[in-house]
Amino acid sequence: MKGDKGITVKKSQDFSQWYVDAITKSEFIDYGPVSGMIALRPDCYFIWERVQAATDEMFKKIGVTNTYFPLFIPERLLKKEAEHIEHFSAEVAWVTHGGKSELEERLAVRPTSETLMYEMVAKWVKSWRDLPMRLNQWNNVVRWEFKHPTPFIRGREFLWNEGHSIYASEKETMEERDQILGIYHKVLKDYLALPGIIGRKSEQERFAGGIASYSIEHMMPDGWAIQGPAWHYDGQKFAKVFELSFLNKNEQKELAWQSTYAISTRELGVMFAVHGDDKGLIVPPKLSRIQVIVVPIYKSENSDKVVKFAKTVASRLGSLRSHVDDRDGYSPGWKFNYWELRGVPLRLEVGEKEMASGRIVACSRDTFEKVEIPVEELEERAAKLLDELHERIYKKADRHLHSMITKENDYKKMREILEKKGGMVHAPWCGENMCEDKIKEETGAKITNMPLDQSDLKGNCIYCGKKAKHMANFAKSY
Ligand SMILES: [Zn+2]
Known part of the structure; x- marks a missing residue:
């Protein structure tokens, strides 16, 4: 492996440097020209797409519908809820000009969309028959953080879901809490292999403008905690400010009850940090763009034969996402390191020996344990190895969390x-x-x-x- 391409520090010795090395040298992210803003490269964006798809499917099953609201929030709207603006004002990015002319009113690039959405939604909700209205949007938000930016963990822009529900009663609103936190917990466990502690935030740490916040908290490798997805109970606080009311069954006007909730790309950073090792990232199989990397081991005289066999091997993997690395000019060892850095969970090694025996060497990314699999059993056995890897990294993370x-x-x-x-x-x-x-x-x-x-x-x-x-x-x- 070319020395300058790999990770230079041990995770246990210099976690911060290791983290940056792991996500940049793997070509998962790159820094944008504006500090605190990053590009998610294909292998990384694939992960977010999968997280989004899994979460979205579960949301839809419980009656959440997707929407899209505008990016800019007029200053007068953002200021309507006093505590909300007090909290967010320090980190709002403002648009002040359109072309060469100064705008009459500054526009905030959304740091979160409560104020803009509720101003509009107040007109959509008329009677109890319109409720519950469970809206969601998948979007980006900007928060002009001035603390030292760290990709995913603390940045000026991130991707997330913004769930906003409107109910006719407090009871119904509170019932949503376990439903949403249950979905987040399942996505974290089944897809990101991340454990967390579900609980209520203190009054001082709750969402600005709401009444109570509930979060899932993770443990980073350095012993620092980090907040994951959250569900906020907003009561009637925003409803009061934005006159979000409905006619109840007795034709009387009543203020609506609300909640908000989110999971963001921050989870990707937590996942990379928690699972990775000194060789690089370890991506949970359900989220890895390539689940099985097939590396042909050949010399110039038998390359055609071995590469052809490697492709047959890959075709035996059925619905698993596989790729044959037949790039010339790189040694098998170099390719091993290359895919280990990128966290591909399973590697198959295919050479003359395997061709002759019909037994393929499979190596798991987390333990580097090697097993031999008969070609005819490849799909089933590889799938099983991937499931086992997922279980192992989840349990390892869970043990670490509880030991801390x-x-x-x-x-x-x-x-x-x-x-x-x-x-x-x-x-x-x-x-x-x-x-x-x-x-x-x-x-x-x-x-x-x-x-x-x-x-x-x-x-x-x-x-x-x-x-x-x-x-x-x-x-x-x-
Ligand atoms: Zn005390």
Whole structure:
């Protein structure tokens, strides 16, 4: 392998550099000319398309319908909900000119679409018969972050789904929570092989403009937590501001109840970070553009014969997405490294020996374990190896996540854990902002979320000693 093409650092030694190397040298992303904005190259965009398709199919099954709303939000609309604009104003990109003339009103490039959508949707909703209205859009948003950008993790533009539901009652709205978080959980587990902790955000960490936020939180390899998909309960707060009301069964006007939810391309970054190793990325089989790479091993005198056989082997893989790397001028070892860097989950090695025996060497990307498969069993066995790889990387990530959660009720010990080991500290909390703020100030850790399962709630607040109202996870977080 050409020395300059591979990853130069070990993941365990310099995680940040490893991460950047892994996603750029694999040719998954490239930096755009504007800082914090990236291009998703084909192998990477393929992954997002698959995540999107899987999620979208599940959304549609529960009655969510897709829409598309405009990119620009007039300033007067964005300002309508006070808390919302207060939170987002620092990171809004504004359009001030059209050609050479200055616009009468600045236009925000959407950081999220609540204000624009609800202004319009308020006119669409008339009676209880129109509800629920469960809208979604797959789009991009811009948030002019000024912190150090990291591809997928923190950037100025990302792709996501924006789900926006309008209901006639609070009860129905709340029932949506488990439905949506259930879909996200399934997509993460079955497609991205990513585990997470489902829970409620603290009042201070919830979505600006909403009432309560629920999230799935992940654990990065460096012991820092990172927020995944989320569902927000907005109550009637936006409805009040945007006069989003409906006539109930008694012909009386009532304010509607709302929720919003999203999964974004950030998940791709988490997935690359969690599964990858010193050789590069490991892409879960369902998301890999190429699932099986077939590498013919030949010399110039037998190349035609071996390449032809390699193509026969690939054709035996049926519906699995395969590719024969018959590029001349590169050694088999170079090709192994090339596809390992790109995270292709399974490699088949095909040479004269395999031709003669009819048994193909298959090598899994995560363990590098090799097995021999008779040609006639290739499709079934390769599919099984891919499923097994998915299971293994999910379980490995799940073990890591849980090994990084420490239950603690002593503040001094909590500080030590956060400093030395990192991860999440699962601790009793009184629910007061003051304790949350103090802990953040003194340890750098915030509340990632309060797990939905609160059956272990007991004891006193880890900071102030008052009776605890919640069990919360505290962690340094991206
Ligand atoms: Zn307290």
